[in-house]
Amino acid sequence: MIHHLSPRRKRWGAALLATAALGVPLVAATTTTPAAGAEPTNPTIDLVAPPSVTAYTYGRAIYSDLGFRLEVNDAPLEIITQRAPDYESLPTAVAKLPLGDVDLPQQKTVGQLHNLLRVTLVDRNDPDAKPVTRKRSTCLGESSERLTPDAEFRNPYPRTCYYNSFALGAVQGIPAGWGASVFGYESGLRVKPGEYDLTVSIARGYADALGLTAEQxxxxxxxxxISEDDCRGRGCRDKGTNPRLTPNRQEPDPxxxxxxxxxxxxxxxxxxxxSLPAFSIQVNGKGTQLQxxxxxxxxxxxxxxxxGFRRAGEDVxxxxxxxxxxxxxQVAYQEVGTMIWHDAPSHNHxxxxxxxxxxxxxxxxxxxxxSGKESFCLANTDAVDLTVEGAAWEAWQEDLGSVCGGYEIRSIREVLSSGWGDTYAQFRAGQSFPIKNLPDGIxxxxxxANPDGTLIESDTTNNESLRKIRLFTNKNGERKVKVAKVGVVDENGGIYDEAR
Structure with missing residues (x-):
């Protein structure tokens, strides 16, 4: 069980547990990475789909990648999305191709590619039905597989869409000789049971930039x-598993x-x-806490x-x-205080x-x-900037599996990987300020971060962030808060353009 994912990360976690039954498997291509010494070439990119696919609805939503794959051959497809750290401009995306960088359409967030897909549905059982077309933002690589045995053995790119309103940089890509889902496990489709012609297209701005033909x-x-009520066996959701970390078992000499x-x-x-700017700021229902x-x-x-190494007979x-x-x-270590067992209902680790x-x-x-919040379980919940030097593109799969340890353990390792951040949401114990006795105002x-300088890091001048707010009392006597925007970031804006 993952203890402190943000609401959006929980959504991803639920999606990763879902599966769907594909009617016919994809047919693998045969072209792979060019031979050593060959002239550089840009990737050949084709959007493919099986002739038919079966999916199940869960509350009308379809959790399936629907079999659509972007197949890449001859060279890798790598896309970098970045934004300025002052948040005063929208993010930009660039395809890093062997023959030169190519600018992609303007982005709205760091994570998904904005309006990458055009999705069209036609009801096959209604001859008078009009096509329903929606744009869809998504990312590449949440589900991927090799097309040929001589392609690169592992996919080095991130395998999911990481999202945080204040993220600064993202990386996504598909190696040569690989195919990757364009939807991930959450297609975004919300449709009634039935039979449909489903067409997915790469938006023209992206297709033109990458040199895709109309057929590609x-x-x-x-x-x-099929309704979830009829779900039996394959296509139903299964429980997932998480890997476990192995910390050192012997405490070093301080x-x-x-x-x-x-x-x-x-x-x-x-x-x-x-530190990122604080977000999801609200006043609780009683008007006594700023969450x-x-x-x-x-x-x-x-x-x-x-x-951490447990003291004999202590919860420390x-x-x-x-x-x-x-x-x-390992080349060195330093003693940095203590870890404690936190038994609050929303923690327990x-x-x-x-x-x-x-x-x-x-x-x-x-x-x-x-705030009363003064201790933390370190875990990678949000990819903030995967373009920094040494960024770990798949860190969350390794370190969230530790879940910060159970009560019985003797030692633990907590990790915050390069490029990643740890979000604590407002429902966690201590994640609020008492405001009952504070006057309205700014x-x-x-x-x-690192308030006492206990941890050794390369720079301690960039550890602080400030988010301006205004507390006020409305005409009904209710305590409310207005939060200043940070640059052009739309903190409450969604990144899912769902076809309904």
Whole structure:
């Protein structure tokens, strides 16, 4: 069980547990990566689909990739999405191709490719039915497979759409000789049971930029939709499994640790903790608490690795930060305080102290209220910038599996990978400020990483973020909050353009 995913990440988690029955499997292509020494060439890209596909509805939504694949041959397709850190401009996307970078259409978020697909449905049992067409934003690679045995053995690219309103950079791609779903497990379709002609096309702006012909950019299948009430066996949802981390089993000698950044061997990669602006800010129903979500992320070229070792007979662990070389080998460590067993109902796992603090500041940015949240289970919930040096493109699959440990464990490893952040949502215990006795007015939500400088990182000048808010009382006497925008970010805007 994953304990502190954001609501959107929970949605992805549910989607990953779903399966669908495909009518006919895809036919693999035969062209692969060009031979060594061959002249560079851009990828050959084809959108393909099986002749027919069967999918099941869960509350009218279809959780299936519907068999549509983008097949890539001759060279890899890699797409980088980035935005300026001041959030004053919309993100841009670039296809990194062997023959040169190609600009893609304007983006709205960092994560999915905006309006990449055009989806058209026609009811086969209604001759008078009009086609229903919707645009669909999506990303590449959530589900992928090799097309030929001589293609690259592993897909190095991220295998899902990571999303955070304040993300700064994303990477997605398909290796040469691979095919990848254009929908992922959540197609976004919401249709009644029946039989449909389903056509999916790559939007013209993307197709033209990537050099796709009309035949390459479009594919059609016959879609049979069955109600979940008729779901039997294959096509029904199964329980998933998560991998387990293996921490060190022996506590190191505290006297053998380092004291500062200068003590590390030259060129040792180190983490760099930063804070995103607080988000999902709201006043609770009683008007007594200001609730919020916060994310501290790692922009460094090394993961933040903290191991805990339990003291005999105590609900306390001694904590150590580990430092790794470029090959992932341990080169040093330092003692960094403690971990505690946090038994609040929305936690029930081990928390590391001294990772971050939350404060509500007055208009002059003096202290007003401090949040009771002062300990954290480190886990990769949000990909914030997968373009930074050393970013781990698939970190969430490794580290969320630890779920921050059960009560019975003797030691644990908590990791915040490069490029990733840890979101704590407003429903978590302590994730709020008491405002009952605060007057209406201007305030700032302050998120501060590594507040006591306990952790060694490359830069401590970028650890703070401030989000301006205004508390007020409406004409009905209800306490409310207005939150200032951050640049052009539409925090409440969705990234799903669902075909209904």
């Amino acid at each position: 950019r479009s594919a059609t299948t016959v879609l049979t939709v 006297a053998g640790g380092i004291d500062s950044l200068a003590d590390l061997p030259p060129e040792t990669p180190v983490p760099d903790l930063r 919020f979500a916060a994310n501290v992320w790692n922009a460094g070229n090394s993961p933040l690795v903290v191991d 662990m001694d904590a150590y930060q580990y430092f790794l070389d470029e090959d992932g080998n 081990w928390h590391f102290n001294d990772f971050a603090t939350y404060e509500l500041l007055n208009a002059d940015q003096s202290h007003a209220v401090r 305030y700032y939500v302050r998120v501060l």
